[in-house]
Each structure stands twice: as C-alpha cells, then as structure tokens.
Amino acid sequence: MSTMTRIKKLHINNFRLYLGIFILLTVIAMAVFASHLTKFDPIEQDLMNALQGGTDKHFLGTDNLGRDIWSRLLYGGRTDLFLATAAVLAPFIIGTIIGAICGYFSGWIDTFVMRVADVVVAFPFYVLVISLVFILGNGVSSIFIAISLVSWVAYARIVRGETLIVRSKEFIEAAQTGGISNRKIITRHVLPNVITQAVVYAMSDIVLNIGVIVTLSYFGLGIVPPTPDWGRMISEGQQFLAGGYYYLTVLPAIAVIITSLGLSFIGDGLAQLLRVKR
Amino acid sequence: MTAPANILEFENLQIVARIAGRDYIAIDNVSFNVAQGHARGLVGESGSGKSLTLRAIMGLLPSNVRVTSGSIKFQGIDLLADKGKYRKSVLGTGISMVFQEPSVALNPVMKIGKQITDSLVERSDLNRRQARERAIDLMDQVGIRDPEKRVDDFPFQLSGGMKQRVMIAAAIACGPELILCDEPTTALDVTIQAQIIDLFKKLRSELKVSLLYVTHDIGVVAELCDAISVMYSGRIVEQVDDINKVFSNPQHPYTKALLSAIPRIDGPIQRLKGLEKTAPSLTQRSQELAPPMTQIEPGWEIAPFEFSDLNQMWSSSSHE
Numbered sequence: 001m002s003t004m005t006r007i008k009k010l011h012i013n014n015f016r017l018y019l020g021i022f023i024l025l026t027v028i029a030m031a032v033f034a035s036h037l038t039k040f041d042p043i044e045q046d047l048m049n050a051l052q053g054g055t056d057k058h059f060l061g062t063d064n065l066g067r068d069i070w071s072r073l074l075y076g077g078r079t080d081l082f083l084a085t086a087a088v089l090a091p092f093i094i095g096t097i098i099g100a101i102c103g104y105f106s107g108w109i110d111t112f113v114m115r116v117a118d119v120v121v122a123f124p125f126y127v128l129v130i131s132l133v134f135i136l137g138n139g140v141s142s143i144f145i146a147i148s149l150v151s152w153v154a155y156a157r158i159v160r161g162e163t164l165i166v167r168s169k170e171f172i173e174a175a176q177t178g179g180i181s182n183r184k185i186i187t188r189h190v191l192p193n194v195i196t197q198a199v200v201y202a203m204s205d206i207v208l209n210i211g212v213i214v215t216l217s218y219f220g221l222g223i224v225p226p227t228p229d230w231g232r233m234i235s236e237g238q239q240f241l242a243g244g245y246y247y248l249t250v251l252p253a254i255a256v257i258i259t260s261l262g263l264s265f266i267g268d269g270l271a272q273l274l275r276v277k278r
Numbered sequence: 279m280t281a282p283a284n285i286l287e288f289e290n291l292q293i294v295a296r297i298a299g300r301d302y303i304a305i306d307n308v309s310f311n312v313a314q315g316h317a318r319g320l321v322g323e324s325g326s327g328k329s330l331t332l333r334a335i336m337g338l339l340p341s342n343v344r345v346t347s348g349s350i351k352f353q354g355i356d357l358l359a360d361k362g363k364y365r366k367s368v369l370g371t372g373i374s375m376v377f378q379e380p381s382v383a384l385n386p387v388m389k390i391g392k393q394i395t396d397s398l399v400e401r402s403d404l405n406r407r408q409a410r411e412r413a414i415d416l417m418d419q420v421g422i423r424d425p426e427k428r429v430d431d432f433p434f435q436l437s438g439g440m441k442q443r444v445m446i447a448a449a450i451a452c453g454p455e456l457i458l459c460d461e462p463t464t465a466l467d468v469t470i471q472a473q474i475i476d477l478f479k480k481l482r483s484e485l486k487v488s489l490l491y492v493t494h495d496i497g498v499v500a501e502l503c504d505a506i507s508v509m510y511s512g513r514i515v516e517q518v519d520d521i522n523k524v525f526s527n528p529q530h531p532y533t534k535a536l537l538s539a540i541p542r543i544d545g546p547i548q549r550l551k552g553l554e555k556t557a558p559s560l561t562q563r564s565q566e567l568a569p570p571m572t573q574i575e576p577g578w579e580i581a582p583f584e585f586s587d588l589n590q591m592w593s594s595s596s597h598e
Contacts, residue, residue: 169382170377170379170382170383171382171383171384171385171386173336173377173383174375174377174383174384174445174448175396176336176338176369177336177338177369177370177373177374177375177458178369178370178374178396178397178400178448178451179366179367179368179369179370179371179397179400179401179452180370180396180397180400181400184400188388188396189385189388192385192387192388193385193386193387
C-alpha cells in the first residue's frame with residue numbers, strides 16, 4: 001500500500017476531525033456572512049415587538065428590547081469567534097517561541113522564564129483573567145490582552161517539554177555539526193517537530209477562550225453592551241427565564257455548545273491523526 | 279616518502295566526567311593525529327572512550343563532561359580555544375560528522391534533499407532550485423538510485439542503508455577535509471555495511487578527504503584505514519601509523535587479544551584472552567593517570583602497562 005493511500009485511509013477513518021471541521025466552517029461562515037443571512041440590525045431596538053417568540057418576521061423571536069435574536073446570534077458569533085481566535089493566536093506565537101528558546105538553550109533563561117510561568121499558573125485562571133480585565137477596563141482589547149498574558153504559559157510549557165525531547169535527538173547534533181546557526185536549528189529543525197502539540201492544544205484553547213469571553217460578558221465584564229455577544233445574551237435573557245422566555249438564554253447557549261463541540265472534535269481528531277503518524 | 283602534514287592533532291587530551299558530585303577521569307593521555315588524506319581507525323570496546331574522544335572534537339560532550347587538559351588541533355589551530363569560535367567556523371566546511379544511527383540522525387519531518395544541502399545553503403546564496411540540483415548531484419555521488427525521485431522523500435521512506443547514504447551526502451555537501459565517523463555501519467546489515475565501507479573508500483580516493491573512524495569492528499578498520507589507535511578504559515594502549523604492522527605483529531597484549539577474538543557462533547561467550555574481567559565502568563575505574571606511551575619505532579607506540587595492569591585498572595577503593 002502506498003503512502004498516499006495509507007494517509008487517505010487514515011483521514012477517512014478520522015470522522016471526528018471532519019465533523020469538527022464541518023461544524024466550525026459552518027459557524028464561521030455564518031459569522032462572516034452574517035449580513036447576508038439576516039436583514040435585521042442586531043442592535044436596532046423595536047420596543048413594540050419586544051419579547052416575541054418565533055414569528056414570520058423574526059423566526060427566532062426578539063429579546064426584551066425587540067432586537068432580532070437570529071441576527072444577534074450571527075453577529076455575536078462574529079464577535080466571540082474573532083476574539084477567541086485572536087486571543088489564541090497571540091499566546092500561541094509568543095508561547096511557542098519562548099518555549100522553543102527555553103527548551104533549546106536551557107540554562108538561566110529557561111529557569112527564569114519557567115519560574116515566571118509558575119507564578120502565572122499559581123493563580124486560578126479565571127481569577128487572574130477577571131482581575132486583569134478589571135484593571136484594564138472593559139472592552140474587546142482588554143479581554144485580548146488579559147487572555148494573552150495568562151495563556152502563553154501553556155504553550156511555552158508544552159513546546160518547551162517537546163523541545164527538550166527533540167533537543168536530545170541526534171539530528172539536532174547532526175545539524176550542529178553541519179555548522180547551522182542556533183536560530184535556524186530552532187526554526188527549521190525544532191519547531192516543525194514540536195508545533196503539532198501546540199496546534200492541538202490551540203484547538204481546545206479556542207474552546208476555553210469562548211468560555212472565558214462568554215463568562216466575562218455574563219459577569220458584565222469585557223464586551224461593552226451594544227456589541228452583540230453570546231455571553232451577554234445569556235445573562236440578559238436570564239431575568240426573563242421565569243417569565244417563560246427561555247429561548248433568550250437557551251439559543252445563545254446552544255450556539256456556544258455547538259461551536260465548542262466543533263472545536264473539540266477538531267482537537268481530538270488532530271490528536272488522533274498525529275498519534276497514528278507517530 | 280615524506281609524511282604528509284597532519285590535519286588533526288590530539289595532544290594529551292584529558293576528559294573528566296562529573297558523576298554524582300565526583301569527578302572521574304574518562305579519557306587520559308590521548309595523543310594521536312590524522313595525516314592529511316589518511317584515515318585513522320579508533321578502536322575499542324563499548325565504554326573505552328572512543329566516541330567521547332570523537333565528540334570532544336565537535337563540542338558535543340554532555341553537560342557533565344568537560345575537557346580538562348590537552349588540545350585538539352585542526353589544521354594547526356586549537357579547536358578547544360577561543361570559546362569554540364574557530365570550531366564554529368570549520369563545522370561543515372572543514373570537519374563534518376557521520377553518526378551511528380541514521381534513523382535518528384535525520385530530521386523526520388524534513389525532506390532529505392533539504393537536509394543534505396542544509397549546511398550548504400547556510401553558507402552560500404544558493405536558491406531553492408540550485409540547492410535541489412546540488413542535492414541530486416550529491417545523492418548520485420553517494421550511490422542513491424533515482425535521486426531525482428528520491429530527493430523529495432522523507433526519511434521514513436528510506437531504508438537504513440539509504441538513510442546512512444543521505445547522512446554521508448550531507449556530510450560531504452560543504453566539501454570538508456575531514457569526516458568524523460561515529461560507528462557509521464554499526465546499525466546496518468552486514469551487506470549494507472560492506473556497501474557503506476566501499477562508499478567511504480570511494481570518497482577517500484575521489485575527494486581526498488581524511489577520516490577519523492570510530493568503531494569496535496577491527497575488520498572495518500583493516501579494510502578502510504591507514505592508521506589505528508586502540509583504546510581501553512579511556513587510554514590508548516597501542517597505536518601505529520602503518521596499520522599492517524599491527525595486524526602482522528601486534529605488540530600490546532590487549533591488541534593481540536582483540537585481533538585473536540573471533541566470535542564463534544557455537545561457542546560460549548568469552549572475554550578477551552588474558553583479561554580476567556570486563557573493562558571497568560567509569561566509576562569503578564582506577565583514577566591513576568595514564569603513564570606516557572613507549573615508542574617502539576617512529577609512528578608506533580604502546581602503553582607500558584601489561585595485562586596484569588589492565589586487570590588492576592579496577593579501582594582498589596570501594597565506592598558505595
């Protein structure tokens with residue numbers, strides 16, 4: 001059996017990966033093409049038609065201010081997905097570089113950075129992020145900064161550990177005896193061998209970030225009101241639960257769950273794919 | 279015939295390993311040289327310090343191991359001086375290395391063509407296509423069939439012998455004058471071993487490259503090398519610039535034992551003749567310094583200790 005057919009077979013067997021990619025692409029497409037999928041402005045209020053269930057006009061209904069829920073879900077997904085992804089990319093890049101450098105060179109720089117990392121993880125994740133957002137003030141950029149400041153540590157640790165393993169491999173020595181500079185050894189020989197673990201983690205980290213963003217908005221921190229976002233939809237809908245308007249809360253919650261499931265499937269699928277490859 | 283200049287000169291090299299807070303002399307009084315265009319075999323059993331000696335040249339010693347005295351000169355300049363700056367400048371272009379285990383000495387996620395020209399690209403402004411052409415040339419030179427197809431393969435698609443050929447292609451990519459070989463055929467099948475040794479012979483005659491060849495297989499040395507150094511327990515016991523002399527008339531009892539040691543498939547596992555025990559491990563070894571070598575004739579020296587001394591290289595003091 002040739003290598004290509006073996007790889008193809010592997011992919012077909014990896015159902016979860018494809019399901020995850022399908023779900024995520026659908027959610028992303030809905031967020032990106034939000035303006036084509038609804039004719040309502042997500043922040044336009046229509047108090048005359050507040051708190052209506054599914055109607056011909058608003059098929060998922062309206063919230064307490066008469067805003068179209070379908071439209072708010074789409075635009076809220078845009079906010080949350082964009083922020084969650086951005087808040088993964090920055091720590092992913094920073095943490096990977098730091099981890100590779102620490103693992104490759106070891107020595108005092110490694111000791112220093114890893115102690116800083118220990119200090120960061122010594123605090124509970126949510127406590128640290130919430131207090132950082134509190135200090136930085138509400139808003140998309142403070143959530144981004146707060147998450148980045150905390151979660152680079154995970155990437156640095158993963159990549160450092162993998163780098164330590166790769167570092168002891170003979171092909172690194174072989175590259176050194178070829179007179180290749182440390183910078184090139186890290187970028188060409190170390191990183192391609194360690195990056196996969198960080199990528200797998202990044203998938204689950206996006207899930208975590210969506211959770212964080214939604215939670216922060218739920219607490220009234222983070223995303224500032226008129227901007228639609230799933231967390232605030234859940235928290236604002238809560239007060240109408242008793243009145244039977246459960247869909248205000250349930251619909252954005254379902255959106256969060258579906259997105260998280262898709263990302264989890266991708267993470268699991270990737271992990272499986274890479275395990276088999278090893 | 280005048281002796282050619284030495285490309286590599288070891289002088290009184292001593293290497294110390296720190297284990298559990300104590301220093302142990304791993305290598306002592308190692309002096310030999312590799313003449314320009316010649317090949318020297320460095321022979322010894324496992325743990326005799328031959329690989330450590332080789333690694334000291336490249337600065338690949340483990341962090342608890344350091345060179346405490348002596349020098350290693352490449353083309354007359356000490357590699358151990360100036361914090362390795364000189365060494366860095368000759369890595370790849372002056373000295374290169376072929377490793378024992380080709381399956382781990384190649385980066386699993388990099389195309390072999392790229393690995394072959396990796397160090398070449400580092401020092402020249404070859405573009406991607408030129409580098410690829412050069413890789414194909416080199417692969418052809420080391421006897422890889424269909425190099426145009428193979429150049430984009432990944433290491434896992436190659437057999438062990440092919441991988442070792444790739445390693446050798448990478449080692450000669452920058453046109454080094456000296457290739458260090460760390461048991462390059464040990465991990466291979468016997469038939470492949472013979473092919474790789476033939477390849478080294480061919481490279482020697484075509485590229486005029488010098489070799490320092492570490493192995494425990496004295497037969498390989500007989501076939502490939504001009505000079506030989508025999509190591510035991512971190513010391514050199516016998517070395518000669520003309521390998522035929524030692525094969526026809528070995529002087530040191532250890533060398534004699536090594537040459538007469540032909541493993542028998544039906545016989546019991548034997549120690550070398552005359553040796554009571556296996557060589558002591560580093561922490562059990564006597565810490566006495568090696569005595570100076572005795573010269574039998576120019577270019578031929580032996581260690582002055584006898585078998586009884588070898589047996590006594592076990593440290594008398596007991597360690598917990």
